[in-house]
Every structure is written in structure tokens, then in C-alpha cells.
Amino acid sequence: MTPQDPGAGQAPDGAPAPDPAAAPELREITDVRTLRALAHPVRIALIEELTINGPMTATEAAEGIGESPTTCSFHLRQLAKYGFVEEAGGGKGRSRPWKMTSVGMSLTSSPEDPEVQLATNAVAHMFRERQFARYQAWLEARHAFPPAWREAAPDSQILFYLTAEELAQLSEELDRLLLPRFMDRITDPGRRPAGSVPVEMMVLAYPIRLPAAGDSDKGAGGAGDGSEGAAS
Numbered sequence: 428m429t430p431q432d433p434g435a436g437q438a439p440d441g442a443p444a445p446d447p448a449a450a451p452e453l454r455e456i457t458d459v460r461t462l463r464a465l466a467h468p469v470r471i472a473l474i475e476e477l478t479i480n481g482p483m484t485a486t487e488a489a490e491g492i493g494e495s496p497t498t499c500s501f502h503l504r505q506l507a508k509y510g511f512v513e514e515a516g517g518g519k520g521r522s523r524p525w526k527m528t529s530v531g532m533s534l535t536s537s538p539e540d541p542e543v544q545l546a547t548n549a550v551a552h553m554f555r556e557r558q559f560a561r562y563q564a565w566l567e568a569r570h571a572f573p574p575a576w577r578e579a580a581p582d583s584q585i586l587f588y589l590t591a592e593e594l595a596q597l598s599e600e601l602d603r604l605l606l607p608r609f610m611d612r613i614t615d616p617g618r619r620p621a622g623s624v625p626v627e628m629m630v631l632a633y634p635i636r637l638p639a640a641g642d643s644d645k646g647a648g649g650a651g652d653g654s655e656g657a658a659s
Contacts, residue, residue, distance in 0.1 A: 453606075454510075454529040457537065462546035464509045469494055469502045471553045474511060474527070478613065479625050482515035482526040530613050558629055580626075594632060601630055 456462060465471070472492040477483065480491065485500035492499070503525050506512045515524040534551055537543040569577055589597070605628070612618045 452529060454532045455535055456532055457535050457543065459540070459542045459546050461509050462534070462543065462550055464505060465511070466546060466549040466553060467502065468553060469498060470506055470511075471550075471557065473499060473502055473506060475557065477512060477525060477527050478530075481616065482524040484518060484522055484524050486522070488525075530610050558627065561627060562629070594634075598632060605630075 456465070465474075469492070472494075473488055476488050476491045483491070485503055486496040488494075488503070489496040489499045503512060507514075507525070510528055512525045513528050515526040518524055534547050537547075565580070569580070612623070
């Protein structure tokens with residue numbers, strides 16, 4: 428569905444659609460101690476499990492990620508210590524449910540601080556490794572999905588020629604388009620229409636080579652050059 432289609436962004440049961448100008452609040456993480464605390468495979472798995480399935484106990488999370496309740500209980504407490512999760516209310520001990528404190532996070536790299544850079548890279552690598560594993564699983568299993576899902580899920584690669592300023596602007600425009608649109612369904616199951624399932628979309632943009640000497644200040648290409656693209 429495109430933004431121009433009738434009913435785009437409309438919540439089920441006639442509920443008002445979210446304001447597209449109001450992007451959800453993402454937690455920006457720059458502290459090296461917090462980044463290091465996050466860089467653990469069980470903690471990454473717990474964050475993904477709580478984000479997808481909502482509040483759950485350590486025992487329920489353990490069933491979802493294939494770890495023991497004792498292990499999940501420990502790591503949930505550590506995640507709470509650094510503000511990633513909090514108690515959802517009700518229950519005691521391992522029977523108490525936990526929930527995420529935000530709908531997502533932003534990792535800001537700091538080239539001036541090597542420790543932050545290393546910690547950020549470690550966390551990003553863990554997330555991407557798991558995401559690419561799910562993508563590979565989709566490729567291997569998509570034949571089992573109904574035709575509508577196979578046709579709806581894109582698989583494309585696009586090459587642009589951009590300056591750093593243009594890439595930054597494009598990223599900001601994509602954030603403004605995508606983030607406000609369906610993010611409320613993560614925290615409010617009532618907004619999920621019948622037939623909806625978790626869909627993961629990765630938007631990766633990166634230069635594939637360094638700019639030529641002297642180009643870093645003036646950019647690659649002047650005004651009016653436009654962008655050259657190739658898609659597959």
C-alpha cells in the first residue's frame with residue numbers, strides 16, 4: 428500500500444491514524460558502558476523477543492529464544508539496569524512480566540572515541556547478524572508462504588551516486604516516511620489489522636568506496652547533476 432492509496436495508515440476499527448509528522452521516540456545510545464552491556468547475544472535476543480511479542484515473563488521469553496528461565500531472568504535484570512526494559516506490572520520473581528521502554532534505539536557512532544566506536548560496531552554486528560539470518564530463513568522458506576506474501580515482499584538492490592549531504596537528506600526523508608506509519612502497532616496490538624504479521628524491513632545505505640582526493644569538501648557532483656541509479 429502506498430501513502431496515496433485510500434485507507435493508507437488508517438487504524439483498524441475506525442481508530443484515528445497516527446500523526447505522520449510525529450515520529451516515535453527512539454532511544455539514542457552513545458554511552459560506552461551501556462553499549463557494552465547491550466553487546467550480548469542473549470540480551471539482543473531478549474530485546475527482539477519483547478519487541479515482537481510484547482510483555483512476557485522470563486519463562487515465556489526463555490521458550491521463545493531457547494535459553495533457560497534462569498539465564499533470561501538474569502539478563503532481563505541487566506537490561507533493566509541500563510534502562511532497556513522495565514517491569515510491566517503483576518507477578519513475582521520469574522513470573523513477573525517485562526516490557527520494552529522504547530520502540531527502538533539509535534546507535535550513534537563517535538569516531539573521536541575509539542571505545543564507543545568499537546562498542547557500537549559490536550552491537551550493530553550482533554543485530555545485523557541476526558537480521559540477515561532471518562532474511563536467509565525467509566529466502567529458504569518463502570515457497571511455503573501464500574502467493575500474496577511472496578509477491579508483496581520486495582528483494583531489490585539500488586545503486587545511487589550521491590554526495591554525503593544527499594545521503595543524509597535521503598535517510599532523514601525515509602525516517603520521516605516510515606517510522607510514524609506503523610510503529611504504534613508494536614505497542615498497541617489493537618491497531619494490528621487481521622492477517623498482519625511481524626514484517627522486518629532493513630534499509631541500509633553506505634558508500635562503497637572513499638571519495639577521490641579533494642572531493643570530501645566539495646562533494647561528488649555539482650548542483651543539477653541529479654542521481655544515477657541501478658536497481659535489481
